[in-house]
Amino acid sequence: MTLTAADRTVALSALLRSGSQAEHTAAESSSFMSELLAGGVDEAGYAHYLGLLRRVYEALEQVAWELSDDPIAAAVIDPAIERLAAIDADLAHWGRTDVASPAADAYVARIHETTGWGALFVAHHYTRYLGDLSGGQAIGRILTREFDLDGAGVAFYDFSAVSKPKLYKDAYRARLDALELDDSERARVLAEVKDVFRLNGGLFAELTGHLESYRR
Numbered sequence: 690m691t692l693t694a695a696d697r698t699v700a701l702s703a704l705l706r707s708g709s710q711a712e713h714t715a716a717e718s719s720s721f722m723s724e725l726l727a728g729g730v731d732e733a734g735y736a737h738y739l740g741l742l743r744r745v746y747e748a749l750e751q752v753a754w755e756l757s758d759d760p761i762a763a764a765v766i767d768p769a770i771e772r773l774a775a776i777d778a779d780l781a782h783w784g785r786t787d788v789a790s791p792a793a794d795a796y797v798a799r800i801h802e803t804t805g806w807g808a809l810f811v812a813h814h815y816t817r818y819l820g821d822l823s824g825g826q827a828i829g830r831i832l833t834r835e836f837d838l839d840g841a842g843v844a845f846y847d848f849s850a851v852s853k854p855k856l857y858k859d860a861y862r863a864r865l866d867a868l869e870l871d872d873s874e875r876a877r878v879l880a881e882v883k884d885v886f887r888l889n890g891g892l893f894a895e896l897t898g899h900l901e902s903y904r905r
């Protein structure tokens with residue numbers, strides 16, 4: 690993949706955002722997500738989703754630890770936004786089930802492959818955590834309303850360790866933009882971000898396959 694002349698001049702954060710818009714739209718419009726946001730998925734379905742995310746964050750946070758001295762990965766790694774403990778707290782509410790998942794297996798394997806070059810890890814980190822700090826906030830509000838929750842079960846969406854998600858995201862983008870990557874490296878990071886969206890799409894596809902049994 691090569692960058693267009695326009696892509697070569699934009700900041701990395703803008704390149705990643707605009708370059709993955711189509712993939713974002715596809716993820717947003719997956720049947721599982723649409724049903725979840727419409728209140729059509731029951732507790733077992735949400736527990737299944739969270740169980741898959743647990744696999745992803747366990748790998749992300751393990752690799753973050755392994756890459757803590759990597760100068761590129763260090764631009765994004767931040768224990769304050771890690772999600773594994775929050776997911777475990779939520780699973781205690783929804784019920785934990787370990788479901789076999791080829792899609793999660795593939796996603797986790799790919800995360801572990803990023804240890805060779807910190808910028809690939811940045812692509813994985815950006816796609817999950819910036820998403821959680823963005824649209825994820827709306828998902829948390831919808832779950833709270835649909836399941837009449839009083840705070841239990843939605844720790845995943847709670848970033849109170851970060852003062853304001855908007856300011857955090859701005860600072861995060863500034864750190865991305867300060868990375869010194871050449872054009873082919875930027876193109877490689879964008880390609881990885883697109884693949885990360887597809888890997889998330891793989892999780893949604895599995896979940897969609899179970900939608901009938903999760904209707905509420």
Ligand code: HEM
Nearest residue numbers: 702705706716717722815816817819820823824825886889
């Ligand atoms: C129904 C599900 C989703 C909704 C409603 C949603 C909504 C949004 C919204 C409104 C924003 C823009 C926030 C802003 O301008 O700051 C955003 C950003 C983002 N979302 Fe999502 N999203 C969803 C699913 C996903 C998924 C599944 C992923 C990836 C796994 C994802 C990754 C991202 C990323 C990386 C950003 C940041 C883009 C950037 O500013 O660079 N989103 N999302």
